[in-house]
Amino acid sequence: MTGAESLIRTLMTSDVEVCFANPGTTEIYFVMALDRIGGMRSVLGLAETVVAGCADGYARMAEKPAATLLHCGPGFANGIANFHNARRGNTPIVNVVGDHAAYHRPFDPPLTADTEGLARAVSHWVRTSTSAQQVGSDGAAAVQAARTAPGQIATLIVPADVAWSEGSEPAPALPVPARPQVALDAVQTAARTLRSGEPTMLLLSGQVLGEAGLVAAQRIAQATGAMLRTPTQVHRMARGRGRVPVDRVPYSVEAALKVFRELEHLILVCAKPPVGFFAYPGKPSLMVPPDCAMHVLARPEQDGVAALEWLADELGSPRVVKIPEAGPKPGIGSGRFEAEAFAATFAALLPENAVVVEDGVTSGRALFPPTFNAAPHDWIQITGGAIGHGFPCATGAAVACPDRKVVCLQADGAGMYSLQALWTQARENLDVVNVVFANRVYLILYAELHGAGQSPGPASNNLFNLSRPRLDWVGLAKGMGVEAVSVETLDGFADVFRAACGRRGPFLIEFRIS
Numbered sequence: 001m002t003g004a005e006s007l008i009r010t011l012m013t014s015d016v017e018v019c020f021a022n023p024g025t026t027e028i029y030f031v032m033a034l035d036r037i038g039g040m041r042s043v044l045g046l047a048e049t050v051v052a053g054c055a056d057g058y059a060r061m062a063e064k065p066a067a068t069l070l071h072c073g074p075g076f077a078n079g080i081a082n083f084h085n086a087r088r089g090n091t092p093i094v095n096v097v098g099d100h101a102a103y104h105r106p107f108d109p110p111l112t113a114d115t116e117g118l119a120r121a122v123s124h125w126v127r128t129s130t131s132a133q134q135v136g137s138d139g140a141a142a143v144q145a146a147r148t149a150p151g152q153i154a155t156l157i158v159p160a161d162v163a164w165s166e167g168s169e170p171a172p173a174l175p176v177p178a179r180p181q182v183a184l185d186a187v188q189t190a191a192r193t194l195r196s197g198e199p200t201m202l203l204l205s206g207q208v209l210g211e212a213g214l215v216a217a218q219r220i221a222q223a224t225g226a227m228l229r230t231p232t233q234v235h236r237m238a239r240g241r242g243r244v245p246v247d248r249v250p251y252s253v254e255a256a257l258k259v260f261r262e263l264e265h266l267i268l269v270c271a272k273p274p275v276g277f278f279a280y281p282g283k284p285s286l287m288v289p290p291d292c293a294m295h296v297l298a299r300p301e302q303d304g305v306a307a308l309e310w311l312a313d314e315l316g317s318p319r320v321v322k323i324p325e326a327g328p329k330p331g332i333g334s335g336r337f338e339a340e341a342f343a344a345t346f347a348a349l350l351p352e353n354a355v356v357v358e359d360g361v362t363s364g365r366a367l368f369p370p371t372f373n374a375a376p377h378d379w380i381q382i383t384g385g386a387i388g389h390g391f392p393c394a395t396g397a398a399v400a401c402p403d404r405k406v407v408c409l410q411a412d413g414a415g416m417y418s419l420q421a422l423w424t425q426a427r428e429n430l431d432v433v434n435v436v437f438a439n440r441v442y443l444i445l446y447a448e449l450h451g452a453g454q455s456p457g458p459a460s461n462n463l464f465n466l467s468r469p470r471l472d473w474v475g476l477a478k479g480m481g482v483e484a485v486s487v488e489t490l491d492g493f494a495d496v497f498r499a500a501c502g503r504r505g506p507f508l509i510e511f512r513i514s
């Protein structure tokens with residue numbers, strides 16, 4: 001058996017079922033192995049940023065890693081922005097990166113690069129296999145690393161001669177370590193803080209944004225009056241009617257400071273301390289006031305759900321919670337695009353059990369509160385701020401959840417980074433409705449400029465305006481085999497979105513905002 005074959009068999013034994021790939025010559029041995037072995041689903045992405053985003057979206061929904069197959073240092077490098085987003089979201093991914101045979105590298109062929117160095121920039125675990133005999137156990141170790149809480153990026157570099165050499169054997173799956181439990185002391189400190197009656201907030205992230213964690217957090221809120229928030233970007237959150245509505249920390253520094261202004265205690269539950277997305281002259285980095293005490297109930301890799309349940313029990317909170325009312329039932333708007341009216345319209349029409357992937361940038365800011373009252377759904381956001389996450393992430397989520405409607409909310413500027421994902425959606429016949437907010441500007445950058453007290457000049461207009469030439473999203477989608485329609489009003493959107501959700505397969509709606 002070749003090294004490539006034993007690695008594929010090892011990955012399959014370790015429950016890796018899908019490989020998002022963009023192969024080259026050094027990965028041909030893996031492609032040959034995939035041909036021979038069968039059973040591993042391979043999905044082609046036409047750029048590595050698509051491959052990386054697909055692997056992210058897949059694992060967020062499947063709750064287990066996919067593999068990627070990438071070509072040498074430069075191929076991996078093309079995926080780095082979306083691997084960064086995945087890393088910031090604690091998504092498990094197993095990267096297999098082909099590379100030159102060790103004996104060939106000294107001749108300095110064109111694709112020679114610091115593959116390990118590039119991998120290290122965004123991976124928690126990096127290894128280069130040195131022999132066909134070893135590559136199976138390397139693969140098993142990579143999956144184990146990826147699945148270690150809270151979820152890691154594991155990158156295995158496989159030189160071509162390791163992949164093609166015979167005499168290899170698959171390795172058995174390695175055990176996945178359980179999430180560590182929090183210490184009694186952490187629970188008791190949090191309980192004491194909450195009993196003090198001083199203004200306290202729980203900041204919830206990662207694993208605890210599933211239904212069980214949110215219910216446990218609500219038990220604590222009910223018993224003590226503690227406030228609840230999520231970070232500005234959620235990795236994946238259970239939302240909609242019947243789910244505990246927890247709002248995000250706002251993006252703008254002023255609005256975020258207001259949220260924390262009166263706070264005396266912040267309890268972190270699998271969350272990091274809240275910081276501004278960027279530094280601004282004269283504004284603080286940390287969003288909580290300097291005299292607010294921060295406590296850690298659970299670190300991101302710990303069992304935050306069990307910790308919240310333990311804390312709720314400690315506080316004597318009943319196990320049944322009353323889910324707070326999430327406001328009036330959303331209604332369908334009319335007229336031109338307006339962020340809040342769009343959010344209400346979207347909430348009114350979102351199908352039951354949908355997966356929403358949001359990379360909506362400025363147009364997506366108002367979406368969170370109105371959609372608490374939508375049908376139950378999961379919501380995924382771009383966790384690392386590297387735009388161009390939406391289309392690929394939605395594509396991967398749809399591979400993971402063939403029975404659920406995936407809706408991708410994508411800003412147009414961000415969408416242009418990775419629009420090739422639409423082609424993968426068409427080829428795999430994935431059930432995704434893509435909504436593009438076509439405002440034809442980098443609106444957020446205009447807002448930042450205004451925030452700095454400046455008016456746009458010729459250079460800013462040249463760098464922030466996308467209307468020359470005008471991007472034609474319907475044409476772009478059709479060119480990649482995805483049906484598409486453009487709309488200009490909220491009522492027009494409602495009609496098309498309803499119809500798109502009533503059919504299967506990829507679809508794109510260009511919402512012409514300007």
Ligand SMILES: Cc1ncc(C[n+]2csc(CCOP(=O)(O)OP(=O)(O)O)c2C)c(N)n1
Nearest residue numbers: 361362363386387411413414441442443444
């Ligand atoms: C990988 C990456 N490159 C560049 C940026 C900087 N950036 C942030 S937002 C933005 C433009 C966003 O424009 P668009 O997606 O059209 O959203 P809008 O604000 O118009 O809604 C850019 C270029 C980034 N965040 N990530």
